[in-house]
Amino acid sequence: MQTNDAAPILASLAxxxxxxxxxxxxxAGPAGMPAxxxxxxxxxxxxxxxxxxxxxxxxxxxxxxxxxxxxxxxxRFDTMNALLSFLTENCCAGTARSADADTCxxxxxxxxxxxxxxxxxxxxxxx
Amino acid sequence: MQTNDAAPILASLAxxxxxxxxxxxxxAGPAGMPAxxxxxxxxxxxxxxxxxxxxxxxxxxxxxxxxxxxxxxxxRFDTMNALLSFLTENCCAGTARSADADTCxxxxxxxxxxxxxxxxxxxxxxx
DNA sequence: TCAATAATTCAATTATTATTGAAACATGCA
DNA sequence: TGCATGTTTCAATAATAATTGAATTATTGA
Numbered sequence: 390m391q392t393n394d395a396a397p398i399l400a401s402l403a404x405x406x407x408x409x410x411x412x413x414x415x416x417a418g419p420a421g422m423p424a425x426x427x428x429x430x431x432x433x434x435x436x437x438x439x440x441x442x443x444x445x446x447x448x449x450x451x452x453x454x455x456x457x458x459x460x461x462x463x464x465r466f467d468t469m470n471a472l473l474s475f476l477t478e479n480c481c482a483g484t485a486r487s488a489d490a491d492t493c494x495x496x497x498x499x500x501x502x503x504x505x506x507x508x509x510x511x512x513x514x515x516x
Numbered sequence: 517m518q519t520n521d522a523a524p525i526l527a528s529l530a531x532x533x534x535x536x537x538x539x540x541x542x543x544a545g546p547a548g549m550p551a552x553x554x555x556x557x558x559x560x561x562x563x564x565x566x567x568x569x570x571x572x573x574x575x576x577x578x579x580x581x582x583x584x585x586x587x588x589x590x591x592r593f594d595t596m597n598a599l600l601s602f603l604t605e606n607c608c609a610g611t612a613r614s615a616d617a618d619t620c621x622x623x624x625x626x627x628x629x630x631x632x633x634x635x636x637x638x639x640x641x642x643x
Numbered sequence: 644t645c646a647a648t649a650a651t652t653c654a655a656t657t658a659t660t661a662t663t664g665a666a667a668c669a670t671g672c673a
Numbered sequence: 674t675g676c677a678t679g680t681t682t683c684a685a686t687a688a689t690a691a692t693t694g695a696a697t698t699a700t701t702g703a
């Protein structure tokens with residue numbers, strides 16, 4: 390994944406209603422939920438819900454499947470996993486990962502002076 | 517963390533330039549980088565960079581510190597960790613976490629029929 | 644003090660997103 | 674067929690965000 394793939398996915402999660410929708414679908418798990426149950430549960434107007442679900446589907450964060458007159462929505466864990474990997478992939482650059490619950494690396498007491506690591510964008514500057 | 521805390525943080529990452537800035541700062545680690553080096557490395561106009569850094573600072577994703585005539589920016593790992601925890605906290609609802617690299621849970625072959633889990637928003641519907 | 648460098652603020656423009664209500668489409672059942 | 678339910682589309686409006694260039698502030702060194 391790259392910046393330009395990740396940004397639209399993040400954008401679709403960056404809206405309270407959509408974030409709530411996605412989280413509800415994560416909790417619902419593989420069984421998914423029909424649109425109406427989401428609307429009722431979250432107190433969102435059907436029109437607004439449809440709009441947000443469309444955004445989430447476009448970002449590949451959810452799947453939908455028609456079941457009778459319901460449309461069942463499911464969270465796409467594969468996309469979420471790819472996003473999380475992308476967000477954490479440079480997190481531990483050069484440092485060991487904490488044994489603790491932290492997913493991204495904590496600030497580490499570093500020793501100064503070793504010249505810039507693998508960054509392609511670091512640029513010399515004199516302090 | 518709650519939806520309304522997470523959404524603005526996600527929003528500040530949901531913009532390609534800002535995502536690149538943040539990732540560059542993650543790679544730079546605790547030493548951080550001055551604004552100008554980011555501008556040069558990423559090819560962003562100083563004005564635009566300032567705008568985006570302000571957004572990131574507002575979202576508490578970066579810190580800044582004046583050092584001489586440079587302003588050094590650093591990624592805030594604490595905020596990123598909190599965000600990642602929030603995004604993954606319901607991921608494995610009821611299912612064992614994969615031993616693999618997946619941070620969020622993969623879809624699991626589920627058995628149907630057990631009534632809705634701990635969701636507060638699930639709502640009965642007949643398929 | 645003056646000039647040069649680093650960074651930010653301001654104002655104007657453009658582009659994108661979210662919300663609403665009305666209408667339309669689709670499915671299931673009497 | 675015809676009505677009720679579930680969901681989506683459309684059009685209009687309101688709100689937010691991003692980009693640009695010019696001007697401003699702050700720091701350093703000649």
